[in-house]
Amino acid sequence: MRQFLAKEWQVEESNPLMTTTEKAKKYSDIINLSIGDPDLPVPAEILEKAAADVLAGYTKYSDPWGYADLRQAIVDFYKEDYGVDIAMENVFVTAAGCAAMSLVLEAVLEEGDEVLLFDPYFSAYDQQVRVPGGVPVCVPCFEFEDWQPSAQRAEQYLSKRTKAMILNTPNNPTGVCYSDKTLHELAEFSKKHDLLVIADDIYTSFVYGGAKFVPIMSLPGMAERTVTVNSFSKNYVMTGLRIGNIVAPGDICRAVKHINECVVYSAPSYSQRAALYALQKRHEYARQIVPEFEKRMAYGAKRIRAIPAFTLSPAAGGIYLFPGIKKTGLTSMEVCQRILDEAHVLMVPGSAFGDAGEGYLRIACTVGVDKMAEAFDRLEKMPLLQGK
Structure with missing residues (x-):
């Protein structure tokens, strides 16, 4: 067939x-x-509290945006941990990080739009870009440069159709954490060429040996041009619960909401409750x-x-x-x-x-x-x- x-x-x-x-x-x-x-x-406490909520009636569709208390917890997380002020309208809860990435790309790409991928990259990105008609353009990174992306090299891969770039730090598969220098250069690069930055921030707790994670949306002038994709799969080892979220400008969040209503309508209620309790005791x-x-x-x-x-x-x-x-x-x-x-x-x-x-x-x-x-x-x- x-x-x-x-x-x-x-x-x-x-x-x-x-x-x-x-x-x-x-x-x-x-x-x-x-x-x-x-x-x-x-962690057992997360599951127990979420199960109690299920027994208390959290078994129906949630608000398509996600439960209000979970979204508020995400707002609080960015303020408390990174000093970033975001509003509730900038937070949308999704059924997993991969779903979040796919929804965002569908919301922002038109046929032929190009997206820069810093290579090596998480393998799903290629197809996630292609499905809505986008074109992945790979910018190579190298071990002798400690796998750090180069904004200078990325200039060579720009075209009139370049619309966005995907960043992932700490990185899958290389394990590199982008340095402050790299992040600031990429931020300036995105502003110079009016690019959307899609930050795949799902390993943010896993930094070692004095390294640190800095969300690129926290840098000057970046909140209005950054979509952050989050997942609870790794930081809280909640892979099977399939729960994530995006933080983005309001227009993008609203577009994602419309698309998602045709896919799953709202993220799983149980998983949202678990995500709430994970955030509350994240440290x-x-x-x-x-x-x-x-x-x-x-x-x-x-x-x-x-x-x-x-x-x-x-x-x-x-x-x-x-x-x-x-x-x-x-x-x-x-x-x-x-x-x-x-x-x-x-x-x-x-x-x-x-x-x-x-x-x-x-x-x-x-x-x-x-x-x-x-x-x-x-x-x-x-x-x-x-x-x-």
Whole structure:
């Protein structure tokens, strides 16, 4: 029945990131370091309070914008943590961060509009830009520049159709945190060329070693040209609850509302209540969650640097490590397949994150150190990774 499909979907494309679930079924003893789905449970208090709300009657559609008390908590969060004043009309609650990104792009893009992606980038961006008719334009970043985006290089990729750019810090997949210098240069670049900035801010709690997260919308003149996409999936390990939000100028929020009413109408009531309680004690939960991932990241980096075929630049944030495998002489897909078949460890090839990701692998630190140790013990037994 292929003839009934839109042309966009008549050709099957395999995204290595999106096919890992099937690959994970191949071996019974697989150690899955591919998908960013942390193994830690959602803090029990969040679930208990949300469940009590459900029993109290929070089982109907919410306001399409989201529950008022959740939106107010988001307003308070930005004021208290970053000194940013936003209004309720600037907050819209969505069913997950990915949905938020798709809704925003549908709201702002017209056929042929170009969006700058700093490559390597989260693999979903490409298709999310294309679905509403946009054109992704990749601006390469490089390990020798610590994966920092270059506004100067981005100038070379501008055209009359360039409308927006997507930023992601702490970054998936590289683990880089954008420096103050980088953020200010990108902010000035966006103002100079009248670009919309879409900030994918979903790993904001995961910063290590003195690094810090700064929302680009907090910089002078940026609130009116920035859409911030948030998710509760990572900071509160609430991946399955599918809840997020956007912070944006009112016109964009209203457009997103109209589109979303044709999709899910409102975000899940239970998940919204859980998000509210997560925000109310966010600093306490961060103290529970973030040190565990910092420990895992440090352990993984130590083990990677002990394997001859790997190279690794420091990662100051996020939950991923992005080692280089160019010494093997193989593609990232080939190395991932060898690791899967010989060590029964599942990773994602860097090519899933754009052309600049070729020659690297993404390792998700989503299992405990004991399981990571088992994975690296297996890797160390591979002749390919020992340079033999």
